[in-house]
Amino acid sequence: MDAAERWDVIVVGAGAAGLFAALAARGGLAADGAFTPPASDPRVLLVDGEENPGRKILISGGGRCNVTNIRVSERDFTTAAPNVLKSILREFGTDAVQRFFEGRGVPFRCEQMGKLFPRSNKAGDVLDALLLAAQLAGVERRFGRPIETIESVAADEGGWRVDDAVARRVIVATGGRSVPQTGSTGFGYQLAQDLGHTLVPTVPALAALTGFARDDLAGVTLPAILTVVDENGRDLGRAAGSMLFTHRGVSGPVALDVAAAFERATADGRKPRVLADLWSLADRTGAFKRYLDDAKAPGACLPQAPRAMRPEDLEKTILDAAARGPKRQLGTRLAKRLPRRVIEALVPAAGTQLAQLTKSERRATATSLTALDLGVIATEGFAKAEVTAGGVPLAELQRRTLESRLAPGLHFCGEVCDVTGRLGGFNFQWAWSSGFVAGRACHEALAHG
């Protein structure tokens, strides 16, 4: 074997998690986000199948990259091991991320729901900062050739073989299987299974929902609470936020946030439906705006999605309104909150005076506005999903190092693991935290022999 092919650490995948892992493996990154170009060992090679990796960073957040959130907790994620997740998030938190990027010339701005974006609004600045830091840290790169084989070899041969190179430790940061043209094809899942790991089944997450294709509503945006229910009406997942009716179904943050629950329930044969409450958050007194802004207050907990209003409660509101103004039309009353197009499309009794409404008209109106069955039949799938839910279970990795319990010397980080954030910068935060933990673990293990 050529001496040049021997490395201390090989990081496979140069996305957000792999870039951070490589910096930490070199010893250039402190837990508080301080970056100092290291002087010497270990020798770290970062490999990626793409000529120009980091494409997910470039397309993220509509080209603006929602780098993290002002407040992050394990409750913002879905995983089978929330306690392990919590401890890893603590190792490199949102403050450390801000310190790192600000120190590299990328200051942030906080937007609704506590989302942090680069002040320049350019995702390219985030990627450039990472690539430059990797260069300054002395991380060697080899891009444009996908890795085909990772296998364990004798310790005196290196410990791990990665195609034609060997290394004492390997970090797998190959991402999930969403938007595969960015290079993330699910390689890490197959590797994990070949090594004997189980996998939490993977499903697309953060994808638009298809099915409710009503041209009369396409283009309407309004705040909504979406609830995924099973055939018995049991709540399988819920989110609140802005929703957009499209020509194919529904999109917007709230639709994306329930996609994984819908996919998971479909895969389990539970015949899920997605119900929309268009009424609760849509008042003009600013309740929704307050809901969005809540997360900006330092120390405030991120808002959890409220429960949808029960149709019978809206029926009662309509009855009360009828008592106060019997001659007013239902549509006029509803227009205080809802766009005209929504009322025209969903409320056939809109032109009826409040006092003249029948019980069944009140019931139908209340059901359409608080428990509207969106007729969802699918999500846009892996082709468009922002992330992949499921993956390598954290329980099969060492808690402090993300090293495989089955394959010592091999670490996993980023989206390949069974951790899925909701919309708002949480998926990148997981990539930074887990990349840091895996990289630091390699650095420390090599330093101690």
Ligand SMILES: Cc1cc2nc3c(=O)[nH]c(=O)nc-3n(C[C@H](O)[C@H](O)[C@H](O)COP(=O)(O)OP(=O)(O)OC[C@H]3O[C@@H](n4cnc5c(N)ncnc54)[C@H](O)[C@@H]3O)c2cc1C
């Ligand atoms: C459209 C879109 C918008 C998004 N917006 C946001 C956002 O604003 N905020 C947020 O928090 N999250 C966002 N996400 C999610 C976020 O991009 C991912 O969670 C994050 O990029 C995962 O990082 P990763 O490093 O684990 O994986 P990836 O970024 O997927 O990187 C994996 C890398 O591994 C390489 N690779 C794979 N297999 C091999 C192999 N066999 N050999 C060599 N290299 C290999 C790939 O080429 C790739 O470069 C968005 C995702 C998408 C698709």
